[in-house]
Amino acid sequence: MYKLNFAVLTEYWPALLAGLQMTVKVSVLSIFFGTLMGVAGALAKTSRFRALRALAFTYVEWIRNTPLLIQILFIYFGLGVFFSLSPMVASVFALSFFSGAYITEIIRAGIQSIHKGQREAALSLGMTEGQSMFLVVLPQAVRRILPPLAGQFITLIKDSSLISVIAVSDLTYVAKNIVTTTFRAFEVWLAIAVFYFVLSFALSWSVRSLEYRLAKSD
Amino acid sequence: MIEIAEVRKRFGRHEVLKGVSLSVAKGEVVVILGPSGSGKSTLLRSINGLETIEGGSIVVDGVRVHDGRETLHQVRQLTGMVFQQFNLFPHRTVIQNITMAPIHVQKKPRTEAEEIARVLLGKVGLPDKAEAYPSKLSGGQQQRVAIARALAMSPKVMLFDEPTSALDPELIKEVLDVMKDLAKDGMTMIVVTHEIGFAKEVADKVVFIDDGVKIEEATADRFFSHPTQERTKLFLSKILL
Numbered sequence: 001m002y003k004l005n006f007a008v009l010t011e012y013w014p015a016l017l018a019g020l021q022m023t024v025k026v027s028v029l030s031i032f033f034g035t036l037m038g039v040a041g042a043l044a045k046t047s048r049f050r051a052l053r054a055l056a057f058t059y060v061e062w063i064r065n066t067p068l069l070i071q072i073l074f075i076y077f078g079l080g081v082f083f084s085l086s087p088m089v090a091s092v093f094a095l096s097f098f099s100g101a102y103i104t105e106i107i108r109a110g111i112q113s114i115h116k117g118q119r120e121a122a123l124s125l126g127m128t129e130g131q132s133m134f135l136v137v138l139p140q141a142v143r144r145i146l147p148p149l150a151g152q153f154i155t156l157i158k159d160s161s162l163i164s165v166i167a168v169s170d171l172t173y174v175a176k177n178i179v180t181t182t183f184r185a186f187e188v189w190l191a192i193a194v195f196y197f198v199l200s201f202a203l204s205w206s207v208r209s210l211e212y213r214l215a216k217s218d
Numbered sequence: 219m220i221e222i223a224e225v226r227k228r229f230g231r232h233e234v235l236k237g238v239s240l241s242v243a244k245g246e247v248v249v250i251l252g253p254s255g256s257g258k259s260t261l262l263r264s265i266n267g268l269e270t271i272e273g274g275s276i277v278v279d280g281v282r283v284h285d286g287r288e289t290l291h292q293v294r295q296l297t298g299m300v301f302q303q304f305n306l307f308p309h310r311t312v313i314q315n316i317t318m319a320p321i322h323v324q325k326k327p328r329t330e331a332e333e334i335a336r337v338l339l340g341k342v343g344l345p346d347k348a349e350a351y352p353s354k355l356s357g358g359q360q361q362r363v364a365i366a367r368a369l370a371m372s373p374k375v376m377l378f379d380e381p382t383s384a385l386d387p388e389l390i391k392e393v394l395d396v397m398k399d400l401a402k403d404g405m406t407m408i409v410v411t412h413e414i415g416f417a418k419e420v421a422d423k424v425v426f427i428d429d430g431v432k433i434e435e436a437t438a439d440r441f442f443s444h445p446t447q448e449r450t451k452l453f454l455s456k457i458l459l
Contacts, residue, residue, distance in 0.1 A: 120268055121305035121364075125319035125371060126295040135318060139309050 019174030030095035037100025042107035063101035110141030150207035226273035298368030358389030
């Protein structure tokens, strides 16, 4: 019978930490670039220029209606035919594009939920469209969309486990290797689940406290 | 100060303004009356370009309003607007609401903008509310902050779009009093309102608009005592007890 032996975790602790570090690194970069994509996408979607709206629509629908795994494989192996991307760069690309599409929709909904009188008041004070967006509308929209945004970030951290298929040495990839050599599947995968849980939970907890801090003007 | 000539505006098939003209002299207080849907708010909102127009022209202090982005920007700095729903920025404190445009549009240093803001808050009777968030204020207080916010850009004209219509009855007077003070100081004002008392007391000129057409224009005295048009008489008979 299988006997539990968690000593494997201490033995491979440095490798696990390196994997955790990679997961955090890829996630943070992808959250950053994904949010930039999302802001750009939302501005394009609410733009008065038809071409920009069409472009944003195409982007969002393509990303949302194809599997993330396929996107990762396409960017690394597919585009790899033309440009050689390192696995890590390809991962950040794929995850940023992927989460950017969802963040586009979240931010767009947030922008459109702000009463149009806010924009009119800003314009009537002599502000430009850009100032009215970045000083008045977006700050209010961001507060309103923090919960779904946090959800999207957490999804991204968890989805980042998929990049192990292109040999990025993230948590999941490291775990697979350890299991292959030690056969300690239960201990290792349980530990990995705990790692992901701690990461995601810490993020949602900090967003919740940010929300609480921003609520002071209510 | 303001020349409105033959302004036309339509929303889809519905023609809201059917060639309205009006001129407003410097220091004049003009009250626009009319039933809801008559086009009076639309007319006011086209003066600072919140509405586009399909025909005619509007010139504010020598600047043509609907003539591209640059002049629009100029006009908006010449005019202050007060809205029915106040439209204060809820994520900013009172003083930040007032200083935002002076800092970002006029590029004033923060300390100078705050000094001006405090003077204006005193003027509207809210010197102790600088650090409060809008949600902590009553409707009347919010509207007075909105007036101070518009004044902070030192506009030459103030536009009021039903400024007391969203207020509880007991809060209306505090807003009207601020507006009266402003009129006394010689501000050029155009006020869309249902406050007949205010029109009688403060307006130099009253304009009655119905169905996109200017029906009557007269001094406040004449307008209320000797209206010439049947439509005006009918309207007055319904709103005056």
